[in-house]
Amino acid sequence: MENEYSLAPLLFVLGALLVGALLKLLLKKSRFPYTVGLFCFGLLVGVLFRNGLLAEEGLLQRAVYQAGNINPDTLLYVFLPVLIFSAAYELDLHTFRKTFVNSSILAIPGVVVSMGLVALLMMGISLIVPEFSGWNWTFALMFGALVSATDPVAVVALLKELNTSKRFSTLVDGESLLNDGTGIVLFMLFFGAFSGETPLCRSPFMEFLVVALGGALLGYLMAVMTIFFITKLKGDEMVQNSVIILSAYVTFILAQGYLQLSGVIALVAFGLEMTYHGKLLFSPKANEFTEKFWDLASFIANTLVFIMVGIIIAVQVNISWISLGVVLGVYLGVNLIRTAVVFLFYPIMKRCGYGLSRRDAVILSWGGLRGALGLTLALMVSATPAIPEDIRSQILLMTAGVVALTLTVNATTIRHMLERLGLTEVPAARSFVDFSVRNRVTEAARRYFEKLSHREAFAGADWEKVSAFLPENEQAPDISACDGTELLHNIRMTIYGTESQLVRQLYADGTISVESYHELINSQERHFDSDGTLPLSDRKYIFRLFEEGRFLRFVRRHPSMNRIMKRWLTRRVVTLSDIGRGFLSLQRDSQDELTALKAADIPEETKRRIFSQLEAEIRENIERMRSCMDRLAEEWPEAYASAMTSKAARMMLCNERKTVRNLTWDGVMSAKDGERCEESIDSRAAKL
Numbered sequence: 001m002e003n004e005y006s007l008a009p010l011l012f013v014l015g016a017l018l019v020g021a022l023l024k025l026l027l028k029k030s031r032f033p034y035t036v037g038l039f040c041f042g043l044l045v046g047v048l049f050r051n052g053l054l055a056e057e058g059l060l061q062r063a064v065y066q067a068g069n070i071n072p073d074t075l076l077y078v079f080l081p082v083l084i085f086s087a088a089y090e091l092d093l094h095t096f097r098k099t100f101v102n103s104s105i106l107a108i109p110g111v112v113v114s115m116g117l118v119a120l121l122m123m124g125i126s127l128i129v130p131e132f133s134g135w136n137w138t139f140a141l142m143f144g145a146l147v148s149a150t151d152p153v154a155v156v157a158l159l160k161e162l163n164t165s166k167r168f169s170t171l172v173d174g175e176s177l178l179n180d181g182t183g184i185v186l187f188m189l190f191f192g193a194f195s196g197e198t199p200l201c202r203s204p205f206m207e208f209l210v211v212a213l214g215g216a217l218l219g220y221l222m223a224v225m226t227i228f229f230i231t232k233l234k235g236d237e238m239v240q241n242s243v244i245i246l247s248a249y250v251t252f253i254l255a256q257g258y259l260q261l262s263g264v265i266a267l268v269a270f271g272l273e274m275t276y277h278g279k280l281l282f283s284p285k286a287n288e289f290t291e292k293f294w295d296l297a298s299f300i301a302n303t304l305v306f307i308m309v310g311i312i313i314a315v316q317v318n319i320s321w322i323s324l325g326v327v328l329g330v331y332l333g334v335n336l337i338r339t340a341v342v343f344l345f346y347p348i349m350k351r352c353g354y355g356l357s358r359r360d361a362v363i364l365s366w367g368g369l370r371g372a373l374g375l376t377l378a379l380m381v382s383a384t385p386a387i388p389e390d391i392r393s394q395i396l397l398m399t400a401g402v403v404a405l406t407l408t409v410n411a412t413t414i415r416h417m418l419e420r421l422g423l424t425e426v427p428a429a430r431s432f433v434d435f436s437v438r439n440r441v442t443e444a445a446r447r448y449f450e451k452l453s454h455r456e457a458f459a460g461a462d463w464e465k466v467s468a469f470l471p472e473n474e475q476a477p478d479i480s481a482c483d484g485t486e487l488l489h490n491i492r493m494t495i496y497g498t499e500s501q502l503v504r505q506l507y508a509d510g511t512i513s514v515e516s517y518h519e520l521i522n523s524q525e526r527h528f529d530s531d532g533t534l535p536l537s538d539r540k541y542i543f544r545l546f547e548e549g550r551f552l553r554f555v556r557r558h559p560s561m562n563r564i565m566k567r568w569l570t571r572r573v574v575t576l577s578d579i580g581r582g583f584l585s586l587q588r589d590s591q592d593e594l595t596a597l598k599a600a601d602i603p604e605e606t607k608r609r610i611f612s613q614l615e616a617e618i619r620e621n622i623e624r625m626r627s628c629m630d631r632l633a634e635e636w637p638e639a640y641a642s643a644m645t646s647k648a649a650r651m652m653l654c655n656e657r658k659t660v661r662n663l664t665w666d667g668v669m670s671a672k673d674g675e676r677c678e679e680s681i682d683s684r685a686a687k688l
Helices: 008-026 034-050 059-068 072-090 093-107 109-128 137-148 152-162 166-195 204-233 237-258 263-281 284-316 321-344 358-366 372-382 389-420 428-453 463-469 484-508 514-529 540-547 549-556 559-564 566-597 604-635 637-665 671-685
Strands: none
Touching (some): 034 284, 034 389, 093 166, 093 263, 321 389, 514 540
């Protein structure tokens, strides 16, 4: 029987994943968040277990019992590293940098203010409700710290389902990741007095700085070592992901368990560095595998965590009518405090980064979900004998209540709120440009249908039935109310997107180097921030790189400096040449994109004005860059020849890689042979 019960954890994992897969399918087209469905299922299972409605002394009952009484350290050290790293790894670093100030405002002073106000609320309750008379400021501040931070597990999972704008979702993601680090640090300042953990510094402020900045430094150093190891190892994607998993867990365990630093902040720093530098140094195939792997790992962890949170609350929390009233009061108070904190800092946040609108501030206030991390900290309190038993049970009860209500009320109504505030509406001009792009797919399908219907080999086909498989024609959005300027801005944004995708493709194919990729993508990000207001020809960032030719000419006139810096000079000219060729390739692609967009049904006068302006902007880019390249070739013939040699070699390897992939795709070459050929190509490319 004991051997049978040892299978209970495995049974729980398998059952949870099955339920997760079914709920994912059933709720796919509904407006009910999938994560909330998991949580509600966990609550239901926990209630059935608590009321003895499961088979007595059975394997199922044992599995639910173990899930409902899981050690909080298991939740903290097993699941959190996967979820935190996965969220940080998916962050867009440029957008995160632009929203970092606002995220930090909410994550540091915001959490401190919220902690104080929640503590004040709890002390008020202790004066009114006799059952809570044992509370003091230490307990109140400890509870305020653990309940004030929004939970990244719940927030990130919800935003993925809502498909909100990239800027807003990055702000919320960044806040939830950073404020969890802040929340844990503040929580440990008060909890340490009962758990026996001594602080690193006597000053709470210095303690916070050491724990937060030390965690960030540790995460960065671990990422640098991991990237170095993986690039030197040159293993396949399995080895790469094994190293990343190991490093993520080691980073969190070292920080949180041994060095008394912030494990969450360490993982955020680790994930961001891996994203910004690591992805570019790993092979495209390995990166594709990595992204899919972490998506799967995140899905599995989310499924298990949300079901377990529901079971834990149902199994461990004892509630009475009085305590239910207190829980509702605390829930309302926490939401009001969250709103007050957001609008307290709103005058500052609306001027920082991308800014913050009032509608965004409302959603930010209501979307402050609490989840697994807050409950884990409450379980740690519940398992600490040094804290009075009534305080332990009350902290667990109120934390569980806030978690349950934010997941079942806030999370299920936030989509409706987004729609009511108009945050899901796509502007007419943007809708029209998107429709024009989709319409090209429809037209291509119809042209192929016509071509296919005239082939003799398919003479017997029922073309009326075949035509049913063609994409349906969409109604073009009405743009009569849009002015030409709005349409111009949106077409520019489409071209920026096309160029950014091409930059990534050029790098993935090995056509441009890492340095060129960074310079070109940084230029694109600046234009994305402008929302299309900058002309396509406003490429100050790129052309400023070629202005350093003045310095290069100065060096050339001084032979001694030329000899000292010869290697650097050659490499710099090669990089500039690479950037220039890549930029010209982007402009030619933009011309093709513009030609395709010209076919859109736009009033002739508006079309003529918009497209003549855009064509002139692209021509200006091409002419300026050709002039820069000619000057580079004339002034640095040897370095330029080296650049052209390098470029020709990269193009040859790129063509070979495409041939290998096409042959593998067509089944002519086996997957193993294809891998060996690509490894050979990568080894030769590393010599460039």
